[in-house]
Amino acid sequence: xxxxxxxxxxxxxxxxxxxxxxxxxxxxxxxxxxxxxxxxxxxxxxxxxxxxxxxxxxxxxxxxxxxxxxxxxxxxxxxxxxxxxxxxxxxxxxxxxxxxxxxxxxxxxxxxxxxxxxxxxxxxxxxxxxxxxxxxxxxxxxxxxxxxxxxxxxxxxxxxxxxxxxxxxxxxxxxxxxxxxxxxxxxxxxxxxxxxxxxxxxxxxxxxxxxxxxxxxxxxxxxxxxxxxxxxxxxxxxxxxxxxxxxxxxxxxxxxxxxxxxxxxxxxxxxxxxxxxxxxxxxxxxxxxxxxxxxxxxxxxxxxxxxxxxxxxxxxxxxx
Numbered sequence: 260x261x262x263x264x265x266x267x268x269x270x271x272x273x274x275x276x277x278x279x280x281x282x283x284x285x286x287x288x289x290x291x292x293x294x295x296x297x298x299x300x301x302x303x304x305x306x307x308x309x310x311x312x313x314x315x316x317x318x319x320x321x322x323x324x325x326x327x328x329x330x331x332x333x334x335x336x337x338x339x340x341x342x343x344x345x346x347x348x349x350x351x352x353x354x355x356x357x358x359x360x361x362x363x364x365x366x367x368x369x370x371x372x373x374x375x376x377x378x379x380x381x382x383x384x385x386x387x388x389x390x391x392x393x394x395x396x397x398x399x400x401x402x403x404x405x406x407x408x409x410x411x412x413x414x415x416x417x418x419x420x421x422x423x424x425x426x427x428x429x430x431x432x433x434x435x436x437x438x439x440x441x442x443x444x445x446x447x448x449x450x451x452x453x454x455x456x457x458x459x460x461x462x463x464x465x466x467x468x469x470x471x472x473x474x475x476x477x478x479x480x481x482x483x484x485x486x487x488x489x490x491x492x493x494x495x496x497x498x499x500x501x502x503x504x505x506x507x508x509x510x511x512x513x514x515x516x517x518x519x520x521x522x523x524x525x526x527x528x529x530x531x532x533x534x535x536x537x538x539x540x541x542x543x544x545x546x547x548x549x550x551x552x553x554x555x556x557x558x559x560x561x562x563x564x565x566x567x568x569x570x571x572x573x574x575x576x577x578x579x
Contacts (some may be wrong), residue, residue, distance in 0.1 A: 288330040291340055295326035353383035360384070389550065392567050394543040397517035398550075404505040405517035407524045408546055411444075411497045412537040430533035437530060440523065443500040450557070451494035453487045456480075498549075499527060499538060543567040 277285040284292070299319050306315060332339040357363070363384060391399035398406040416424050460480035464473045486492060501523045503516040521540070528538035541549065544564030551565060 284330065287340065288338070291330050292326060295322060299323065353381065355382040356385040357382045358385050392543050392546050392550075393517060394567060395521065396540055396542045396546045397521065398546060399517065400502070400505075402505055404503045405520050406500055406502040407517070407520040407540060408549060409499045409501075409524050409528070409538045409540045411499050411531070411539075413497060414535045427534045430530070431536075434527060434530040434534070437526070440504070440519075441502045442523075442527075443502075445498040445500060447496045447498065447553075448493055449496070449552070451487075451492040453483045453492060457483050457487075499524070501527065 277287070280286055281289050299322060302319065303315055310318070329340040329343065330338065334342060337345075363382060389398050390401040393399070396407055398408065400406060414427060416427065419427065457480045460476050460483070464476035464480070467473045467476060501520050503520040503523070505516050524538070524540050528540070531538050542564075544567060547565040547567050
């Protein structure tokens with residue numbers, strides 16, 4: 260038997276795609292067709308002595324066509340029944356969200372009903388995106404469980420041989436096939452902060468062993484400084500977010516869900532290491548800085564740390 264890696268590795272494009280149970284239909288689609296058939300049959304039994312069969316077929320045709328369109332029609336990868344349900348929820352959801360931990364107060368008595376109707380759906384309180392952040396990086400999501408974020412390096416497949424590409428792809432496929440819960444790969448783009456690199460080049464240029472190296476370092480520092488002043492230098496950050504459901508846990512930090520998410524993050528680090536990818540789980544300070552940066556699009560992508568919410572902020576004492 261040959262030890263060469265396979266020429267191709269099948270990787271599912273949608274690991275959450277529902278299973279087909281009947282004639283290529285999912286359980287949801289089969290249920291919609293069953294309900295439509297029962298309604299048409301009940302209407303036929305109730306009107307069979309009043310309406311002839313051809314007339315009933317003409318009247319029932321729009322219902323059958325609508326049910327078939329909901330089941331078989333698709334747009335942007337979603338069936339029409341799911342799009343219709345999403346549109347219904349969107350139409351009934353509030354358009355304005357405000358920060359109101361104590362709830363939205365009732366309108367005053369002198370407010371006229373016409374004014375209330377003109378404003379439409381009243382504002383709703385804006386719920387926090389997370390409930391708590393632990394010191395080890397666990398993100399408590401309340402009833403949604405817990406999540407763990409990790410920074411992932413990248414690999415350039417174009418510089419690898421075909422055999423190496425197949426090996427790396429197979430390792431990535433093994434991680435996908437090992438997933439037991441939700442996982443999200445997030446690629447963030449933002450401004451790059453070159454000030455630290457420029458400062459490091461200028462500080463270390465004087466200690467280089469040759470004057471030509473010192474001149475090259477200072478020249479490169481000037482180039483980076485001018486590049487940051489003239490252009491918006493962008494960089495990318497690849498994040499792996501692993502979430503675990505609560506399963507009835509009501510602790511602020513996600514309870515055992517945070518431990519399961521951390522365990523899955525460790526397993527992902529071990530499996531993706533075979534694909535030449537480094538996975539570094541973010542601690543509490545890094546997660547807090549990441550969440551703050553996500554709310555500020557102008558913030559540069561850095562590996563800074565912020566104090567975890569609820570943690571006391573201290574400063575080092577002055578030397579005696």
